Amino acid sequence: MKAWLxxxxxxxxxxxxxxxxxxxxxxFNILKANITPRGGKMLVDIxxxxxxxxxxxxxxxxxxxxxxxxxxxxxxxxxxxxxxxxSLCPVNAIGIMDNWDIDIDDxxxxxxxxxxxxxxxxxxxxxx
Amino acid sequence: xxxxxxxxxxxxxxxxxxxxxxxxTQIVQQKGSKTAAQEIDVVTTGTFGAMCSSGxxxxxxxxxxxxxxxxxxLNGVEAYSGLAAVDSYLGATQIxxxxxxxxxxxxxxxxxxxxxxKEVELIAEAYGTDCYPLKKIKTYITLDxxxxxxxxxxxxxxxxxxxxxxxxxxxxxxxxxxxxxNYGNVTYSSAGELSPLxxxxxxxxxxxxxxxxxxxxxxxxxxxxTQHFTEADRHKGVPVTPSxxxxxxxxxxxxxxxxxxxxxxxxxxxxxxxxxxxPIPILNEEIALRTAISDEDIKCRIFDYGVPRRSRPVVKxxxxxxxxxxxxxxxxxxxxxxxxxxxxxxxxxxxxxxKWIEKGDFFLSSxxxxxxxQGQIVKPLNISKPSKMVKDIESKPVIxxxxxxxxxxxxxxxxENNINHLPxxxxxxxLAGIVTSWDIADAVARGKTxxxxxxxxxxxxxxxxxxxxxxARRIDKHNISGLPIVDKDSKVKGMITAEDISRLIGKNK
Ligand code: SF4
Ligand code: SF4
Numbered sequence: 001m002k003a004w005l006x007x008x009x010x011x012x013x014x015x016x017x018x019x020x021x022x023x024x025x026x027x028f029n030i031l032k033a034n035i036t037p038r039g040g041k042m043l044v045d046i047x048x049x050x051x052x053x054x055x056x057x058x059x060x061x062x063x064x065x066x067x068x069x070x071x072x073x074x075x076x077x078x079x080x081x082x083x084x085x086x087s088l089c090p091v092n093a094i095g096i097m098d099n100w101d102i103d104i105d106d107x108x109x110x111x112x113x114x115x116x117x118x119x120x121x122x123x124x125x126x127x128x
Numbered sequence: 129x130x131x132x133x134x135x136x137x138x139x140x141x142x143x144x145x146x147x148x149x150x151x152x153t154q155i156v157q158q159k160g161s162k163t164a165a166q167e168i169d170v171v172t173t174g175t176f177g178a179m180c181s182s183g184x185x186x187x188x189x190x191x192x193x194x195x196x197x198x199x200x201x202l203n204g205v206e207a208y209s210g211l212a213a214v215d216s217y218l219g220a221t222q223i224x225x226x227x228x229x230x231x232x233x234x235x236x237x238x239x240x241x242x243x244x245x246k247e248v249e250l251i252a253e254a255y256g257t258d259c260y261p262l263k264k265i266k267t268y269i270t271l272d273x274x275x276x277x278x279x280x281x282x283x284x285x286x287x288x289x290x291x292x293x294x295x296x297x298x299x300x301x302x303x304x305x306x307x308x309x310n311y312g313n314v315t316y317s318s319a320g321e322l323s324p325l326x327x328x329x330x331x332x333x334x335x336x337x338x339x340x341x342x343x344x345x346x347x348x349x350x351x352x353x354t355q356h357f358t359e360a361d362r363h364k365g366v367p368v369t370p371s372x373x374x375x376x377x378x379x380x381x382x383x384x385x386x387x388x389x390x391x392x393x394x395x396x397x398x399x400x401x402x403x404x405x406x407p408i409p410i411l412n413e414e415i416a417l418r419t420a421i422s423d424e425d426i427k428c429r430i431f432d433y434g435v436p437r438r439s440r441p442v443v444k445x446x447x448x449x450x451x452x453x454x455x456x457x458x459x460x461x462x463x464x465x466x467x468x469x470x471x472x473x474x475x476x477x478x479x480x481x482x483k484w485i486e487k488g489d490f491f492l493s494s495x496x497x498x499x500x501x502q503g504q505i506v507k508p509l510n511i512s513k514p515s516k517m518v519k520d521i522e523s524k525p526v527i528x529x530x531x532x533x534x535x536x537x538x539x540x541x542x543x544e545n546n547i548n549h550l551p552x553x554x555x556x557x558x559l560a561g562i563v564t565s566w567d568i569a570d571a572v573a574r575g576k577t578x579x580x581x582x583x584x585x586x587x588x589x590x591x592x593x594x595x596x597x598x599x600a601r602r603i604d605k606h607n608i609s610g611l612p613i614v615d616k617d618s619k620v621k622g623m624i625t626a627e628d629i630s631r632l633i634g635k636n637k
Pocket of ligand 2: 071092094108
C-alpha cells in the first residue's frame with residue numbers, strides 16, 4: 001500500500017524505518033521524501049505479509065501514517081483527453097482507454113509529478 | 129453523380145445519409161467505393177488540436193467620452209489595436225503582461241473565458257485626439273456586451289503534421305509538447321483518418337465559403353490558410369508531411385466551450401485547442417474512395433526536434449495506426465507515443481456535425497472559389513545578416529588540461545591565463561570533462577588533489593556547425609558561463625563564453 005509518513009522533528013534522527021524493515025521483512029519503497037530539521041514527510045509504498053503490523057509499529061514509534069489510495073487526481077472538467085501526459089509517465093500508469101478516455105492507474109502511479117507539469121490545462125494535481 | 133444542391137434537398141427532406149470519416153472507412157471496406165458513393169451523401173470529419181495560429185477580432189463599442197485605443201489588454205494579455213478606434217485582434221499565443229503569470233494565462237485562455245461567458249478586464253491606453261479625448265480606460269467586458277467577437281484563424285486544420293522525437297540528452301519543451309531525452313517519447317498531433325483535409329487530399333470539395341463546424345457553431349472556410357503547401361510527397365493521395373491549411377471564421381458569441389480550450393504547452397506558451405469539422409459531400413466514387421482512407425494508409429514522418437533548425441532530420445516514416453497503438457519502435461527501442469490533439473473530442477465533433485446535418489439544421493454550401501491545390505510552396509524567411517556559426521569565431525588558442533593533472537597545476541593555469549573554465553581532454557585529444565575555478569576552490573576546500581575527482585564529466589558543448597544564437601540560448605537555459613567547442617570527432621577546438629557571444633551578437637545588430 002501507499003502511504004504518507006509524517007515525522008516530528010524529535011524522531012527525525014532515529015532509525016525507525018530501518019528497524020521496521022528488519023523486524024517485519026517488508027518491501028519499503030520511498031517514492032518521495034522531504035526531510036528538514038523541522039520534521040519531514042515521505043510518500044512510501046509498503047508491501048509484504050506483515051504490512052499492517054509494520055504500520056502499527058511505525059505509529060507506535062511516533063510516525064503519523066496516512067494511507068493513500070490516490071496519489072494524483074485528474075479533474076475531469078479540465079482534462080480534454082489530449083493524451084500529452086501519456087508518454088511521459090515513467091511507470092506507464094496513464095492509459096488511453098478504448099473510448100479514448102485517459103485513465104490514471106492509482107496502483108501504478110508513484111507520484112513523480114511529470115504528468116502534472118506536462119498537462120496543458122493543469123488538469124492533474126498531487127493529492128495531499 | 130450527385131450535386132451539392134441534390135444533397136441539400138435530401139437534407140431538407142431528412143433523407144440524407146451522413147456518416148463520419150471513421151465509419152466511411154469501414155463502409156467502403158465492406159461494400160466497395162461504388163456502392164458507398166451511391167448510398168452515402170456526406171462524410172463528416174473532425175479535429176481537436178492545438179492551433180496556435182488562431183485569434184479573434186473584438187469590437188468593444190465606443191465609450192463616452194470616446195477613446196481611440198492604441199494598446200489594449202484583456203485580463204493582462206495584450207491584443208493588437210492598430211486598427212481604428214475600438215477594434216482589436218487578440219492572438220491565441222500572446223502571453224500575459226504580468227511576468228508572474230507569463231505563459232500560464234495567455235490569449236487562448238482569454239478566448240476560452242469569453243466563450244464561457246466570463247467577465248474579462250479590459251484596459252485600454254490612448255494618446256488622445258480632438259475626436260477621441262480619453263487617454264485611458266479600465267472596465268469589464270463580456271461577450272454579450274461587446275458588438276462583435278469574430279474568430280478568424282489564419283492557419284488551422286493542417287493536412288497531416290510532423291511527428292516529434294528528441295535525440296539529445298536533455299528534455300525539450302516544444303510546441304510538440306514535452307520531449308524526453310534519448311528518444312524517450314514520441315508526440316503526434318494529427319487526428320489521422322478523421323482529420324478534415326486528409327479526407328479531401330486534393331481539395332476537390334472545399335473552398336472559400338464552405339460551411340463547417342467551428343468550436344460548436346457553424347463557421348466558414350474563408351480561404352487557404354497561411355503556409356498552405358501543395359507540393360509534399362504523397363502516399364495514396366495523402367501528403368506525408370504538413371501541407372494544406374485553412375483560414376477559418378466563426379462567431380465567438382455562439383461557440384460552445386466543450387469544443388474549444390485554452391491551454392499552455394509547458395515552457396513553450398499558450399495555444400488554442402480548436403474543434404473543427406468539415407463536411408465532405410460525396411459527389412462521386414473518387415471522393416468516396418478518398419474519404420475511406422484508414423489510419424494505416426496515412427503515412428507521416430518522425431522528425432528529430434533535438435535539431436533546432438528549420439529542416440529537422442527525419443528519423444523514420446510511420447503511420448497513424450502505429451502511432452495510435454501507443455508505442456513505436458525507434459532504433460530497436462520501444463518508445464511510448466502521445467497524441468497532442470484530443471481524438472475523443474475530434475470524434476465528438478464529427479458526430480455532432482453528423483447530427484446537425486441529419487436533423488436538417490446544417491446545409492452544405494458550394495464553394496465560391498476553390499482552394500489552390502498545386503504550385504503552392506512555403507518560402508523561408510531569409511535573415512538579412514545570416515546567423516554566425518561557431519566555427520566562424522576567432523577563438524583563442526585552446527588551453528587544455530588532462531584528467532590526471534594535479535589540482536594545483538590546474539589552478540595555476542587558470543590564474544596565468546586569466547580564465548574561468550578549462551576543458552579536460554583525454555590522451556586522444558577528446559573531451560573528457562570541464563573544470564571551473566569554482567571546482568578548484570571546492571577541491572582545495574575538501575582536500576582533493578586529483579583533477580579527476582573534481583571535474584564535471586557531463587559537459588554541455590557547442591558544435592562547430594551550430595549557430596551562435598543557438599549557443600546563446602543554451603548558455604541562458606543552463607545558466608552557465610562558457611562551453612567547449614568540439615568537432616565531429618569530439619576533439620576540443622576552443623572555448624566559447626557568454627562574453628564572446630554578447631560581443632558577437634552585439635556586433636551583429
Ligand atoms: S495532458 Fe492533461 S488534458 Fe491532456 S489527457 Fe493528460 S490530463 Fe487530460
Ligand atoms: S505522477 Fe508520475 S507516476 Fe503518477 S501518473 Fe503522473 S507521471 Fe505517472
